[in-house]
Amino acid sequence: MSTETMFFVLGVAVVTSPAALVAVLGIPPLLGRRLTEQTMNRYTYASTVIGLLASIAILAIMLIADTRFVPIELGNWVVIPQQHFHFHLKFVFDRLSVPFVILSFLLCGVVGAFTSRYLHREPGYGRFYVSYSFFTLGMIITSLAGTIEVLFLGWELVGLSSALLVAFFHERPTPVRNGIRVWSVYRLADAAFLVAAVAMHHLTGAGDFSSLMGSGHWPAGQAVLTSHQALLVGLLLLTAAAGKSALVPFSGWLPRAMEGPTPSSAIFYGALSVHLGAFLLLRISPILELSFALSATVVAIGLITAAYASITARVQTDIKCALAFASLTQVGIIVAEIGLGFRYIALIHIIGHASLRTLQLLRAPTLLHDYHTLENAIGGHLETETSFLGRLVPAPLRDWFYRFALERGYLDSLLDECVVHPFRRIFQWCDARERSWTDWLSGGQSRASDEVKSHSEIVEELRL
């Protein structure tokens, strides 16, 4: 078997194993067959192990054969000749995607194993695993994407499954409300992404990264855009990345997303999902090089996020939010590193941070046990001390910063007041106009829905 065929077979295995998992977990319930917990675990285990082994094998062959770039072409799926558009399914194994894929399989596998016991007997067991399989598939597709359309496909799968996992406990209102909030921030990011993709098509004639980045392979690519074009596309992609990675000003959703069960939190914020923005920036890093303004913006956003998150993390009183902001601090630093052009460091940083944070999140429910152990070891209450920087700030300002951090930097309020509120006002105004117009036309009340009252009948069995 030639190296190419081996690459092809293994590459297809890497992509199809999570896709197959989606199918085997998702289709039977649609046909009315419930899978047992054991069956689901077995499928998940098999899919992760196959994917992981195949990606490690690819890495090994790449090292032996000294290849740095392995494209897997799966042909054009949609071709619209008039519009010069083709949806080209292409996956790429290179120095960026291989570590990321291995990391994804490893952490998803660990979380899958963890969940198998954590969610035992939970009514939403199957639902969790279906969302989880979509998440894994999304992660793999995003990491391996060779064209911007394929990346978008994976990006959307991750977004959708994340929002569903945030709202996993849908019998309570708060998770659903927060899930919708996460989802709407994601939509904003996705819109920016989509515009960027169209712009790239328009500018380079294709969504293929290799034609975009020119000859070299990651990280040595040379983009073929002008500096202005790069700034435009780059800023759009930066918006997309900021939404996905909860960078300032979108950070507010991150603590709210702590509604899901622990393992799902672990894979979004500790590990994978929150790094996707950084991954996107790494993927398009040749574009960043073209425009100084763009890189400067990236560094600035990264540093602002890191500073904001590290202040906010210090005042959090619950373990999950503390970890969420701690993650965000590092993601900010990673983004700044990317802006400064340290790509390998950023990659190592992502991998290390993801593993560490997953461990910490999975241990989060054991916090009291661990605190007790530590207190005993140290022989007293655990001390907290103000940081070096904190001591330099004068006291009144410190108080102000405390409230600023307690209120999470006002980011949510700012978004609500400056974006959501005007937006709503406009539509309410439109609605009022429409109503007066239709009322005038029908010569009276025109909306039947106005009459319907929310019924508050008492059903004794439901509530006393």
Added chain:
Amino acid sequence: MTKSTLLRKQAKAQVSGKLEQLRVVIEHASHLLPGQGPITAFVHHNTLHAFEDLPFEQAVVEGGKTFGCHPYLPENRYREKLARNRIRPEDIEAVLIDDLGPRADELLGFLGTRFHLRMGMLAHPLQTGPAAELRWVVAETDALHRFREETPRTVRDRLVDITRRWVMRDLRNGSQPENCDLRIRELVNKLFDRFDKPQVESWEEATWEAFCLHLLWLICRDGVQKVAVAKQSKPPSVRHRDWLLDATGEDSDLLTHDVMIRFCAAFLDQGFSSWPLPRCEGFFNTFVEQYGQTFGPPNRWQRGLRRQLVRIRNESTTPLESIAESLEYLGVLEEEQEEFVTQTLLALSGYAGMIWQVESNSDRVAHPAPEGTLIEFLAIRLLLDRFAIGNVSRKSLGYTGPLSELREHIGKRTEIDSEAQVEQRAFLVFQLSQLLGWDSETLYQLPAEGWSTLVREIEAFSGLERRRIYHLAFERQYRNQTLDAVAIHSRRVWKDSQSKTTSERLRPIFQIVCCIDDREESFRRHLEEVDPQCETFGAAGFFAIAMYYRGVAEAHYTPLCPAIIKPKQYVDEDVVYSFEKAGEQRRRRQRLIGTVTHRSHLSSRTFAGGWLAAVFGSLASIPLVMQIIFPRAASRIPGIFGNLFLPPVLTKLQLERSEALPGQEPGHIGYSVPEMAEAVERVLRDIGIKNIFSRLFIVCGHGSSSLNNPHESAYNCGACAGARGGPNARAFAQMANDPRVRKLVSDHGLQIPKDTVFVGAYHNTCDDSVEYFDLELLPTTHKEDFAKVQKVIDVSRARNAHERCRRFQSAALDFSLDEALRHVEGRANDLSQARPEYNHATNALCFVGRREWSRNLFLDRRAFLQSYDPKQDDENLTILTRVLQAAVPVCAGINLEYYFSCVDSAGWGAGNKLPHNITSLLGVMDGAASDLRPGLYHQMIEIHEPLRLLFVIETTPEAILKIMEADEGIAKLIHGHWVQLATLDSDSAEIHLYQNGKFSLYQPTIAELPECGCSADWYRGWRNHLGFAQVSPSISKQVGKS
């Protein structure tokens, strides 16, 4: 003095009187807040403690109304139990007859007797719902086409026949319509339009069935319209938020709670956040300072908050004044003040309760709250409420007037929806007609008064009443089963004891005293099965040693005694002298490792430290994968390393003090000899040991250790206030071995033989390990005895693990003993395990008496077992009184907390464990932010059966009545039926059951109990609850492989 100053003074006095009254109102309301303290020292208690003065059945309804929770399980859950025979039809009958008394046989016209009607209503589920849903059911399902499937064929045929006859005879157009028949004509003609009237003679069976049901439905609707509209019993809320929520669907509490939760958590924080809240004096001032600063959050709804706070600061308004101001601002009338304050506090009851706990039990936490914090909490809350309510009413109602008139503006809140009531009542009658065979003609002929009676009778037996009856039947089932088993078993024991001529008792091989905990029941049973010549006892697991204890590797003193006792003595664990150097070394190393770990944890959350940590973070993936995939193996690694680097260290208890008074200072630590003797004698007397001591006497405390479990301390010994009871057992053994103590004890007539040695032990109920203390002090003569005992205990704990495994769905039913032990060890160390063990789940019984009466009886880990011998007690029942004073409140507290968390897991309990988020090191929230969740979480109670605890006490009814007279606490629980009570007479083996204020002789309903050779023969292969069985070693077979 001028007149004006006098007036001013009067006004002032009036104001301060009002404020004082307000303080009383708040104090009163605070009793309703959850009584659970910090989660790190979890003490089980009755969730409805505030309602204990009422009888149980009334209290659950009252409490349910106050807290908005269910008093009993949902009806369908009881019906599931009925289907699985956990409730038997005969129980329902008996309970219903008992409940109705003479009213049972009253005849209600064609409905039959009241008893008959109610039985019919209990037999099958009755669907109800909002009117919209019922309309949908009628229109879209086959409710009007097919009889309910529970309807017997005969009933169905009869109903269809009657309708058919009636229609063909009177309604088709045969006879002349008379006046009274006009209405039915109208109805039937409407129906005929839908059915094929001309072909009426050749209608098929199914068409007649549909026609019959259609007609029945129309008649039911028609009939209930004649009945007066009932006033609905929704408790009127006084909070503006509820009015707004009803009117607009917008919840102003979302805004208030967003700020309150964050601020309360920061205020209460016990040392989690690395930047603590800059506190001023108290909650109120801190909030005023923090939120009175410039450049605050740009939230629209908080506009003006800063101005208010600055005003408060400048005028130095007190919290109480601020509350009075807010109440006035909101237009709260004086008579609704109490209700308003209560409801407002209960809106965020978790935090309010925790503040109250931290304020009133300030010795239990590292950072207590000053007195008056709850009042300050309410002041801030009301202040925020003003802004939130103002915002919502402006935004959604367009109301800009004064908030004091907001409720009038919204207007009458719950207008009674009479149309919905017709729909709901009609549907009930419609279903019952099918189930009980009431035909349409009879119903049609019913006059208005008849309909009123019908509806009144049906509504008198509402869902709540039905659930109560089901619940009583459910309890009766278990009670009768238990009392039958006890009766049969005790008669056998009694006969055996009568036939024995010699009263000489053999010296047991060994004796062991365990905690009364229900989890030790199986452990003791297995010990007795493995070695029938051993003797086991049960006593409250702190073994009468109430102490503050600090272990050698522990930072703080922990109280090891029931929560109601405040210990006097302090006990330290020290490294023995010859190991002091090694111990010091070890402690230094521990401190180093601890400090490094803590620092790296904290700094991994910061800017620079996090960077370093993250770069090397990939190393973290190794322990991560290990811990998740191989939990049991991973847990052993630190142990192996520990042993490698450090020599073993021997410790001893510093148990005896040299100074007169107990205290924390050197010399004051420990007990005096008479105090020791008192504790030792007390336990030995309580368990009724009768001067027969074996050579080895094991004292076994218990506790539990698990990961992924914020509620870990709830699994520990209840008698040690949520701590581990090992040190108590160790201390007790050491005291009892002391010759000076024995001398004092023997002076009181309790002879402990010279060759009896006490050994302390600790049973971990999660991984079923047993460790022993101070074995180096064991005399050489007893080495062999101990080796034997250890072997027995090792087999027993494996068997115990095996029996526990039947309850775990993830453990196979065909495990061998070794596999079972490995499984429970894995569970204890598994980061992802949500159910390390089942704790007190399934508890239902408490046995107070000699072990003979329950020995060899399979109690399925459902029984607290307290040893007590009435023969040893004096006339004043000193022993029984003190035993019950501990056992009744503690066991009832555990049982009732399980009851409430089980009947409404989301309401009384802590809900699902999976989204729990530890906050402020004090409690758990759901997800990112929510109120604190007291109570037990769902995974803990999922196999529990909510039954009131049944006490079976070996004594006479007169004795109990005497104790109840003397002790108010016990009397309240027994009189109010918060616990069930039966006595077992040791002289005649007769059982008396306490019901409705008096004792009556219990007649067993069965004559035989199943028998098995060993417990495993009985429980093997079965996951659900098991009945009682007699374990007769004579027909023993060997279990498992080992």
